Amino acid sequence: MLLAAKIVTAAVLLIHVYIVLLETVLFRTRGRRVFGLSAEKAEIVQAAMSNQGCYNGFLVAALALGLLYPDAAVARAFNVFGLCCVAVAGMWGAATVSTRILFVQTAPAVAGLALVLLA
Template sequence: MELLTLFIVALVAVEHIGIAILEMFVSPDKQAEAFDMPLDFVKQKNAQVALSNQGIYNGMLGVLILAMILFFTGAVLKTILILLMIYIIVVAVFGAVTATKKILFLQGLPALIALVLVMIFY
């Protein structure tokens, strides 16, 4: 179960890297659809800058999670993963309240599942 737990955590990391790609490099049409935003808004330069900024945070969070899996083990890794999954859950709740409720399910739920698995099986 420990290996499965780390696999699920790695999927959360890959998801955040994918979100970063969506926020930074995909066309405004797809961004507007993905984030439930008006296309006119997403096409604005300031919105593109904000999405790119948000994207680098998501991407680096994904890279950080993967790096933690590679470089740490045992109780240290468990503590780090618990903190990172709680961080993602808190951010997802904030996003659900301020942007769109689907963030809670797309980002928060996988992190919650990973958190429970880490706490029980790692």
């Protein structure tokens, strides 16, 4: 069970690395297309998206600490915290932006959280 928890947590981490890149470095190109924004709309929301990408980077950091921290109890706490934050952010995104976020972000985080808690 512990291996499955680590695999799913790592997958959630990688999803969020991609999201960070889409919202920051790649926003004007691929990010704009993924989010379905016109060039004009992207110009308006670019600063907000970059800020959002920064926050997603903090989620990545929490999950990375959860996977890499040498003390198992501290690592588990980071995993639980990071996965809960991702799940809540995903539910908010699904409610306010697109229900697709529920499947891309929330479902993997909830699965990972369940596996971490069962491990």
